[in-house]
Amino acid sequence: MREQIKQYLAEIDAFSAKTKDELEQFRIRFSGKKGVLNDLFAEFKNVAAEERKEMGVLLNDLKNKAQQKIDALRENFEAEESAKGDDLDLSLPVNFDFQGSRHPLMIIRNRMIEIFSRIGFTVAEGPEIEDDWHNFSALNFAPEHPARDMQDTFFIEENPDIILRTHTSSVQVRVMEKTSPPIRMIFPGRVYRNEAISARAHCFFHQIEGLYVDKNVSFADLRQTMLYFAKEMFSADTRIRLRPSYFPFTEPSAEMDISCNLCGGKGCSFCKYTGWVEILGCGMVNPNVLKNCGIDPEVYSGFAFGMGVERITNLVFNVKDLRMFSENDVRFLQQFESAWQ
Ligand code: PHE
Secondary structure, three states, X not given: OHHHHHHHHHHHHHOOOOOHHHHHHHHHHHHOOOOHHHXXXXXXXXXXXXXXXXXXXXXXXXXXXXXXXXXXXXXXXXXXXXXXXXXXXXXXXXXXXXXXXOOHHHHHHHHHHHHHHOOXXXXXXXXXXXXXXXXXXXXXXXXXXXXXXXXXXXXXXXXXXXXXXOOOHXXXXXHHHHOOOOEEEEEEEEEEOOOOOOOOOOOEEEXXXXXXXXXXXXXXXXXXXXXXXXXHXXXXXXXXXXXXXXXXXXXXXXXXXXXXXXXXXXXXOOOOOOOEEEEXXXXXXXXXXXXXXXXXXXXXXXXXXXXXXHHHHHHHHOOOOHHHHHOOOHHHHOOOHHHXX
């Protein structure tokens, strides 16, 4: 019996199945009702008492080895089949449990695009890795302007001409260089600034830039466009206020406030009890910028504006900490899709 078991072990060891049928034959031969194992266990009853212990161990080992072989080969066949896609059932219902939701910044960005597209603005995009010309020089930044300082801008040490754009105004230049007026476009995109990360600042954020260049474009057009946007974005009773400001690429320049949409302008902690919150920068395109881009400022004029998508989103959804937008916490992210539209 000892010899027999040895032979069977060698047979099991050497066995491999090319087909499922072969495997089934093998299973029947060893584990079937009239198979090798049952025969041996039947014989075991006649084994002399002094050999019983040793034979019992050998027999159990044989049984385990046979089973392990069968299991391993069966698994191989199953893996092969599922790789072929045989168990792919396209008629099964879709699992709806883990549907994603749109990011709050994208919900608001899309809404902003929609508002401007209703009055004829089309969308263009520019690169996030920019050069000095498009981000600064063409936009009339003086060589010593503080925004060029290493503190604010991400430069590349080896080539300070290459930067991460600090604003989407760079796309104004790219578009004006290639397009002749009339131009009525918005430029959404991500921008980068070298700032310490806190609840109110981040090293990157999103902007939407607007540019309108044509004959006879006036400050009144700018104001009316901004009023339209504020009313559409927040509510019909939203008021706007333009305060004189400075940007190298616009003249005159303004910062725009809206009546605080959280307290309706009465004054609250969000608007620091002023009733107003700042939402964007804007102005008439500086004639130098038009010239730099090959557009004749004697013939054409234009306005531009730029605003932070995070800022608008904070106002609409009352989000207090900028960092939430990039932490990927689904408990935060899931709250917005249904809250809007
Ligand atoms: N680029 C300015 C900023 O990032 C915003 C702006 C855009 C101002 C267009 C005026 C006109 O702060």
